[in-house]
Amino acid sequence: MRKTLILLLACVMLSVVPACEEKHTTPEDTIALVRKAVEQGRADKITRYIYADSENMRKLLNRFGRLLLNLQKLGLAVQERFPEDVAKLRAKAETAAKEGKSSTLLSQLMAQQRQGNRRNVQIQIGGGSKSQQPDKLKEAFNDTMKQLFADPYAFIEQSEKRLSTEFLTDESVAVLWDNKPVMAPLGMVMKRDGNDGQWYFVLPTNLPGLSRMMPKTDREFQIWGGMITVFDKMIVDLTKDVSEGRVRTMDELSFKAGEMALPPLMMTFYAYSMLDKNQRKEAKAAEAAQKTPASKPAATPSK
Numbered sequence: 001m002r003k004t005l006i007l008l009l010a011c012v013m014l015s016v017v018p019a020c021e022e023k024h025t026t027p028e029d030t031i032a033l034v035r036k037a038v039e040q041g042r043a044d045k046i047t048r049y050i051y052a053d054s055e056n057m058r059k060l061l062n063r064f065g066r067l068l069l070n071l072q073k074l075g076l077a078v079q080e081r082f083p084e085d086v087a088k089l090r091a092k093a094e095t096a097a098k099e100g101k102s103s104t105l106l107s108q109l110m111a112q113q114r115q116g117n118r119r120n121v122q123i124q125i126g127g128g129s130k131s132q133q134p135d136k137l138k139e140a141f142n143d144t145m146k147q148l149f150a151d152p153y154a155f156i157e158q159s160e161k162r163l164s165t166e167f168l169t170d171e172s173v174a175v176l177w178d179n180k181p182v183m184a185p186l187g188m189v190m191k192r193d194g195n196d197g198q199w200y201f202v203l204p205t206n207l208p209g210l211s212r213m214m215p216k217t218d219r220e221f222q223i224w225g226g227m228i229t230v231f232d233k234m235i236v237d238l239t240k241d242v243s244e245g246r247v248r249t250m251d252e253l254s255f256k257a258g259e260m261a262l263p264p265l266m267m268t269f270y271a272y273s274m275l276d277k278n279q280r281k282e283a284k285a286a287e288a289a290q291k292t293p294a295s296k297p298a299a300t301p302s303k
Helices: 002-014 027-039 043-049 056-080 081-100 105-114 136-150 219-245 250-291
Strands: 161-170 172-177 188-190 200-201
Touching: 027 043, 027 161, 027 200, 043 056, 043 200, 056 081, 056 136, 056 219, 081 136, 136 250, 219 250
Parallel strands: none
Antiparallel strands: 161 172, 172 188, 188 200
């Protein structure tokens, strides 16, 4: 009896003992556990069910989990402060889903890419020069921000009846929403980890340009970690502004988010571009050094 009590106490205090963790040996288990985390107000746990291929990636996902928890708190503050706006946004999203349409930023960018207009795509955030495109992208950004802040985990909360999976291989499945691929045409995938046998969501690294931006070196992980920290603080500040009445409308909230988000995004892209430039320069120098023939030793004078 005493040993049993000690074991249970260790599970509660440490929450890292494998025997005490909830297993997710099927895709359905993983989806259910993600939904449970959201229902319990623990959105930070979501990242436990995202596949990480390294220790650095797992640490980065844990940091991102804290941001997700603060985003959940912002959503609750928005729902309390702007209940009518939240209801309208939910109705709009539901209508768009039934009609097979989407006004989100991602869908607009994908549409532009399919049309071959990527060079002309400029998103105006919080002021600045006129966009070469009509206001569709700006409107999509604002709609996405408002929907995200108002109901960040609606997708997960509705997953019990609408989210399903379809096997691609024995070790991977496609994630479906109302029997249609999520994030079409790119799709969302889950895979079974060969080490622990558990099922995880896989990050959509096949998004245009994202695979190159994914961190690989320690310095790149530091840059991503810094950006996540900045956005985490931004979410905390926005939550205070909403709760204390400094933000009066949802439009004002999305505008302010854009103003706050743009500088760290620009800084991150700049840091990444400089890092990439230096790495390419070093690789080129190393390659040139390998091709340069070694200097011959000086000839010994004959006696």
